[in-house]
Amino acid sequence: MIPAPFTYQRASSVDEALELAARAGEDAKFLAGGHSLMPLMKLRLAVPETLIDIGRLGELSYVRADDGHIAVGALTTHDDIARSDLLASELPLLAHAASQIGDPQVRHCGTIGGSLAHSDPAADLPAVAVALGATFVARGRRSGTREIAAGDFFLSLFETVLEPGELLTEIRIPKPQSAGWSFQKFAKRGIDWAIVGVAVQGPNVALVNMGSTPIRARGVEQALAAGSGPREAAAHAAEGTSASDDLNGPRAYREHLARVLVGRALAEAASRG
Amino acid sequence: MVRTEDPRLLTVGGTYVDDLREPELAQAARVTFVRSPIAHALITGIDVSAAREAPGVVAVLTAADLDDLPPPPPDSGLTGTEGLPFPLGGHWSEPLFAVDRVRFVGEPVAMVITDDRYQGEDAAELVSVDYEQLPAVVGVAGALAGESLLFPPAGSNVAVSTGTPADSAAFDGCDAVVEQVIVNQRLAPVPLEGRAAAARWADGKLTLWVSTQNAQIARFILAGALGLDPANIRVVAPDVGGGFGAKIGVDRDGLLVAWAAKHIGRALRWAETRSENMLAMTHGRAQRQVVKIGGTRDGRILAYRLEIVQDTGAYSRMGGFLPFLTSLMAAGPYDIAHVETAYQVVMTNATPISAYRGAGRPEATAAIERAVDLFAAEIGMDATEVRRINLVPADKFPYTSGSGATYDTGEYVAGLDKVLTGAGYAELRAEQARRRETGDVLQLGIGVASYVEITAADADGGETARLVVHDDGTATVYTGSSAHGQGHHTAWAMLVQAELGIDMSKVTVIHGDTDLIPMGVGTYASRSLQLGGVALQKAAIEVKELGRKVAAEMLEASEADLELDVDRGVWQVRGDPATSTTWAQVAAHVGEAGLAADVNYTDGKPTFPFGTHLAVTEVDTETGKARLIRHVTVDDAGTVLSPVLAEGQRHGGIAQGVAQALLEEMVYDAEGNPVTGTLVDYAIITATELPSFELLASETPATVNPLGAKGIGEAGTIGATPATQNSVIDAVSHLGIRHIDMPLTPARVWAAISEARESR
Numbered sequence A: 001m002i003p004a005p006f007t008y009q010r011a012s013s014v015d016e017a018l019e020l021a022a023r024a025g026e027d028a029k030f031l032a033g034g035h036s037l038m039p040l041m042k043l044r045l046a047v048p049e050t051l052i053d054i055g056r057l058g059e060l061s062y063v064r065a066d067d068g069h070i071a072v073g074a075l076t077t078h079d080d081i082a083r084s085d086l087l088a089s090e091l092p093l094l095a096h097a098a099s100q101i102g103d104p105q106v107r108h109c110g111t112i113g114g115s116l117a118h119s120d121p122a123a124d125l126p127a128v129a130v131a132l133g134a135t136f137v138a139r140g141r142r143s144g145t146r147e148i149a150a151g152d153f154f155l156s157l158f159e160t161v162l163e164p165g166e167l168l169t170e171i172r173i174p175k176p177q178s179a180g181w182s183f184q185k186f187a188k189r190g191i192d193w194a195i196v197g198v199a200v201q202g203p204n205v206a207l208v209n210m211g212s213t214p215i216r217a218r219g220v221e222q223a224l225a226a227g228s229g230p231r232e233a234a235a236h237a238a239e240g241t242s243a244s245d246d247l248n249g250p251r252a253y254r255e256h257l258a259r260v261l262v263g264r265a266l267a268e269a270a271s272r273g
Numbered sequence B: 001m002v003r004t005e006d007p008r009l010l011t012v013g014g015t016y017v018d019d020l021r022e023p024e025l026a027q028a029a030r031v032t033f034v035r036s037p038i039a040h041a042l043i044t045g046i047d048v049s050a051a052r053e054a055p056g057v058v059a060v061l062t063a064a065d066l067d068d069l070p071p072p073p074p075d076s077g078l079t080g081t082e083g084l085p086f087p088l089g090g091h092w093s094e095p096l097f098a099v100d101r102v103r104f105v106g107e108p109v110a111m112v113i114t115d116d117r118y119q120g121e122d123a124a125e126l127v128s129v130d131y132e133q134l135p136a137v138v139g140v141a142g143a144l145a146g147e148s149l150l151f152p153p154a155g156s157n158v159a160v161s162t163g164t165p166a167d168s169a170a171f172d173g174c175d176a177v178v179e180q181v182i183v184n185q186r187l188a189p190v191p192l193e194g195r196a197a198a199a200r201w202a203d204g205k206l207t208l209w210v211s212t213q214n215a216q217i218a219r220f221i222l223a224g225a226l227g228l229d230p231a232n233i234r235v236v237a238p239d240v241g242g243g244f245g246a247k248i249g250v251d252r253d254g255l256l257v258a259w260a261a262k263h264i265g266r267a268l269r270w271a272e273t274r275s276e277n278m279l280a281m282t283h284g285r286a287q288r289q290v291v292k293i294g295g296t297r298d299g300r301i302l303a304y305r306l307e308i309v310q311d312t313g314a315y316s317r318m319g320g321f322l323p324f325l326t327s328l329m330a331a332g333p334y335d336i337a338h339v340e341t342a343y344q345v346v347m348t349n350a351t352p353i354s355a356y357r358g359a360g361r362p363e364a365t366a367a368i369e370r371a372v373d374l375f376a377a378e379i380g381m382d383a384t385e386v387r388r389i390n391l392v393p394a395d396k397f398p399y400t401s402g403s404g405a406t407y408d409t410g411e412y413v414a415g416l417d418k419v420l421t422g423a424g425y426a427e428l429r430a431e432q433a434r435r436r437e438t439g440d441v442l443q444l445g446i447g448v449a450s451y452v453e454i455t456a457a458d459a460d461g462g463e464t465a466r467l468v469v470h471d472d473g474t475a476t477v478y479t480g481s482s483a484h485g486q487g488h489h490t491a492w493a494m495l496v497q498a499e500l501g502i503d504m505s506k507v508t509v510i511h512g513d514t515d516l517i518p519m520g521v522g523t524y525a526s527r528s529l530q531l532g533g534v535a536l537q538k539a540a541i542e543v544k545e546l547g548r549k550v551a552a553e554m555l556e557a558s559e560a561d562l563e564l565d566v567d568r569g570v571w572q573v574r575g576d577p578a579t580s581t582t583w584a585q586v587a588a589h590v591g592e593a594g595l596a597a598d599v600n601y602t603d604g605k606p607t608f609p610f611g612t613h614l615a616v617t618e619v620d621t622e623t624g625k626a627r628l629i630r631h632v633t634v635d636d637a638g639t640v641l642s643p644v645l646a647e648g649q650r651h652g653g654i655a656q657g658v659a660q661a662l663l664e665e666m667v668y669d670a671e672g673n674p675v676t677g678t679l680v681d682y683a684i685i686t687a688t689e690l691p692s693f694e695l696l697a698s699e700t701p702a703t704v705n706p707l708g709a710k711g712i713g714e715a716g717t718i719g720a721t722p723a724t725q726n727s728v729i730d731a732v733s734h735l736g737i738r739h740i741d742m743p744l745t746p747a748r749v750w751a752a753i754s755e756a757r758e759s760r
């Protein structure tokens, strides 16, 4: 529970953060809310040499409507997202999912950028971003500013397409075409990560914790497009998934949960559509 | 009423061992343990040279340095069937540092002492230990298989055995007999404050500040382990952030801190991390039970058999005590003609097992309460009806149970009825029937558990109290009992006020310092009020009689004419309230001699609290997730002194009990690696998972002590676990499910549901 030694640097602007990261090299990590990184460091499962604290970059904490999409700054906390009036009316799926993360302490520290960059398949917001068809904006000293589609961003557990020193700055989410949404999070306790989760926005269905990245439930989406009802479509929920066996149950149980939860999510989304 | 300790705890906060800023500890170095990462291995070499060179390292110590200890005591000869909570000696002895073999992940192998804590963690990684891995003994089955032995000279992993119960005729007259294997899983106590110790050796005297439930027992253990005269040891327990039985006395880690401070001549401090706490603080429960129950078709239970295999982990810290207590309480609150029990204690490559809230009694209740439900299901009778038929009737007390305990007082049937009425049992059953009929996804479960438990089982160990009234009208209590969250300060002040009329706010309670209180036992087994409280009450009565004499002298009245006005705390002449004197004046009059009394109360007897819990759960039959939606209880602990403290104990106890039923389990993999070593994987319960509890009042006074008090500390845990387990099983019983082992996680409940559906 005591991290290995590291160097701590605090950035006071995005440019400085990028500069510090470029100088510190491969073994540097950005520190946002610290609620994924610090636990790993305390267990010495993560041993970064340098931490670049971006936690006070107020310039990256915002929710605003741009034309055609909503922009969320990467440093916006889960709690700010959960309480945003704009999101409540425009993207209730995101606001609601953020309210289901951990406990109040976690939600006040954890950030959307940290949650996405961390790429934990058990996290809620990656699947939500995928279901919403979000685009991520990243900046790096070498790569400049680039946009990455949520569906292309996650590579595997703790691995994304971000390059070392590249900072996630903004999440852009198009206004949904179809209003029906649902977020089903199945966990043992209120504070827990999902054993399985489902995010539905209109025709898009994404799964939490059914593989090494957030997964689009293509089989379900295709069945819906082909005119199947929610029940029939939900039967396809586990197709193409690769859930693992763990303390919370065997893979077959997870697959079963995916079907049940997708069924419930589709029914709820339909009731809101 | 507010607990007198709360304003401080909730504002400035407590002072726990790691918060201490005593001048004696100003130069203290930090201890970091090097712990075994392997469950079972021979140690073939330890190289500490790199660690010794690391920055800030003061010393690195291993078993090889333990050259200044007394020889180990001769084998006590205890077999573990005596029902005493002492470790087994001989072959089974537990070393301080592992010597040539490690037996559980987390066992201390070496200690790094550094100027600061961070250096310690880094240097500890540099201690290189060569292990030759051995096959791990995992769980009861692994121990009984005996293919790998923890203590080869012993020739077996079975440390204690009482033989098998063998009355083959026991179940002959029964119409229906049910048998079931039940796992009472291994739990971690998870106190908010982990273990912590600070030690200093100076001028031939050892001072140990330690997070313990009993400073005096810790001193006794220290004296034996380090070969010191108890007079040369001072043990101090400052604020203690929970113990639940796992902080009784002091364990090997704390002893090593004390030894090392003496060995290197420098003050030391140690506070474990949560990771260490999960691995190296003792665990609890861990029994595999086989129950067999039989009786007549009209609901009379005739015979009950309980066979226990106690997984005691890598070392037997309590001998056969836990399964002994389980056996003693096996019959529960029922009048059963034939009860037979047997137990074995087996060694496994896991954290040692010790007392955990209830310590042996929750296991007994869990077994028989499951058995009663199984029997009721077998004969097709409502399980509460079976309970009513078999509960010991009120006119049979004192009653000696089939498993040998003599219950003092009880109103068992009344307790059951109160809960059923309070919960609206008939309406709940109607609601359940409605949901079953409509095939609701959320099925309702109603689970009941009736219990009786033993508190202050070691009453003859006694408890001490010293009460002093000062010339400013205040009073100080020195108690051998030891507060670690229970609210002793409130209760003890109430007792003084009730007896002497000295306002609670003027009463200071001191505990947990062996220089001030050399004699005492401490807090466990729900013993405090009925022993320590009675001791204090007796001391107060002695002080009152002293006060009467002095006041009589002062007021020139006869003692018989004096009365104490407890509302004002004033002595006065009967019928002449103007002729009076205060406690301050009386104490001043006595002067040097002091107005004080010392009591060591050893006439106490164990008491037997009882009650019934009813848990209502909703089970999602599509996912297997169970949610507790109501919990209604009667917990009769005799005469209640402070309702707020009693309720607090019930609340915490119920929460922990529900947690065992639904969530908690310490799991090991096939190599003996703990896989639930963090609070992400080891799921303690939170408020989100719990409803508001419905606590009904019931007070049947104990007759063996003047306060009429029984223990309340463990009752909630004892009743809540089986009530919740029975409730979840009840919710799915219409599918043909009779039993599911704890914890009733969604995956487990779903597995039972899908299996039941497939076999239809």
Ligand SMILES: Cc1cc2nc3c(=O)[nH]c(=O)nc-3n(C[C@H](O)[C@H](O)[C@H](O)COP(=O)(O)OP(=O)(O)OC[C@H]3O[C@@H](n4cnc5c(N)ncnc54)[C@H](O)[C@@H]3O)c2cc1C
Residues within 6 Å of the ligand: A029, A030, A031, A032, A033, A034, A035, A036, A037, A038, A039, A074, A075, A100, A101, A102, A103, A106, A109, A110, A111, A112, A113, A114, A115, A116, A117, A118, A122, A123, A124, A125, A162, A166, A167, A168, A169, A191, A192, A193, A194
């Ligand atoms: C008790 C507990 C319960 C939790 N429960 C849940 C839950 O139910 N659901 C859930 O989804 N999550 C849960 N979390 C995780 C929580 O949501 C984290 O806050 C979040 O995953 C990470 O955000 P952060 O700001 O804390 O990131 P940090 O921990 O600071 O960083 C995480 C990783 O992302 C990188 N990073 C951070 N920001 C950026 C950026 N802008 N650009 C590039 N890289 C960046 C860091 O370098 C690091 O590698 C829980 C955490 C805890 C401690």
